[in-house]
Amino acid sequence: MVLQRQQQLDEILSGELLKEFKTVHAMIEIYCGKHHGVLHGLCEECTELSQYAKTKLDRCVFGQNKPTCNRCPVHCYRPEPKENMRAVMRFSGPRMLFKHPLLAIRHLRHEKKEVPEVPKKNVSNRHLRKSSDKL
Numbered sequence: 105m106v107l108q109r110q111q112q113l114d115e116i117l118s119g120e121l122l123k124e125f126k127t128v129h130a131m132i133e134i135y136c137g138k139h140h141g142v143l144h145g146l147c148e149e150c151t152e153l154s155q156y157a158k159t160k161l162d163r164c165v166f167g168q169n170k171p172t173c174n175r176c177p178v179h180c181y182r183p184e185p186k187e188n189m190r191a192v193m194r195f196s197g198p199r200m201l202f203k204h205p206l207l208a209i210r211h212l213r214h215e216k217k218e219v220p221e222v223p224k225k226n227v228s229n230r231h232l233r234k235s236s237d238k239l
C-alpha cells in the first residue's frame with residue numbers, strides 16, 4: 105500500500121521538482137540506514153518525512169523555479185519535520201557526493217543560483233496540475 109501511494113505521488117512531480125525530490129529521498133535513505141537500521145527502503149517515520157517533503161515540493165510557491173530549500177525565503181515546513189529534515193541534511197549532505205554524485209553535484213550547482221523572487225501568481229506544481237485537470 106505504502107509503495108503504491110509513493111509511486112502515484114512520484115508521477116505528480118516532474119523536472120526540477122522531481123530531481124529535488126529524488127535528492128531528498130536519497131538523503132533520507134542514507135540517514136535511515138545509519139540511524140534506524142533499515143537497509144532497503146525506509147522505516148515508517150522516514151517514509152512519512154519523505155511523503156511530507158514530496159507534498160511540500162508539490163505545493164512549493166516557486167514551482168519549477170524553486171531555489172534549494174536551505175536558501176529559500178519561504179518557511180513552509182512545520183517545526184517538527186523541519187528539525188528532522190535538518191538532521192537528515194546534516195548527516196547525509198556530506199555523504200551524498202559518494203553515494204549519488206550526480207544528484208549531489210546538481211544540488212551544489214543549484215545552490216549557487218540566485219534565489220528568485222516569490223512568484224506573484226500561483227505557479228506551484230499542485231496548482232498547475234489541478235488547473236490542467238480542468239481543461
Ligand SMILES: [Zn+2]
Pocket residue numbers: 135136137140142146147148149150151
Ligand atoms: Zn528511518
